Amino acid sequence: MQPPPWLNAPPVDPYPYEETYDLRKGPDLHPALLGLLPYVGLWRGRGRGGFPTIEDFDYAQEIRISHDGRPFLHYESRSWLLDEQSQPIRPAGREVGWWRPVLNDDGSATDELEVMLAVPTGIMELHLGKVTGTRVEIVTDAVLRTSTAKEVTAGHRLYGIVEGALLYAQDMAAVGHPLSPHLSARLIRVGG
């Protein structure tokens, strides 16, 4: 049997393509993302959270929304809890995923959006939604959980760009409670 061709091939150079949250750098934004262009950037801000089962809390958050020239956005969020003096208490929710506009046959974007998100607590969410102006509203179509994850069964999120800031509100159905507010925040652009 022939050895596979990669066995003695030379080492590979680093990943040769650029990803950016700065529209002045890197590849051109795919035209299908023009409607979502205001979201591309590095954002930082604070929010307040709660749920019927837990105490309300204050948090800070960084969201990075970047692209590599293809018709999807890379979404990454890291958050941390804040004490009354706005000092960090501990890391909180993290999330990574993809925002994918649904395309027409000619490659242009419809107003429909598919969003796939994964969190480190064993939950993956598939959202479907709509882009209306700069407003993005998404609702879970499916939630997948590992056997050790908390019981999250649905989610609903509203994102908007208001006076240049990124605002969102996020509801979830979890641990026996119907859709109820979990998070809301306002983030300002710190990069891109």
Ligand code: HEM
């Ligand atoms: C900015 C992001 C987030 C922050 C700051 C945050 C913060 C919190 C906090 C402080 C709690 C209370 C328990 C604890 O201290 O760990 C909690 C509970 C919880 N969060 Fe989040 N969270 C975030 C995102 C998410 C997301 C994306 C999901 C859904 C996938 C989620 C689902 C839950 C669930 C299921 C609970 C448990 C509720 C219970 O057991 O009563 N969180 N979150």
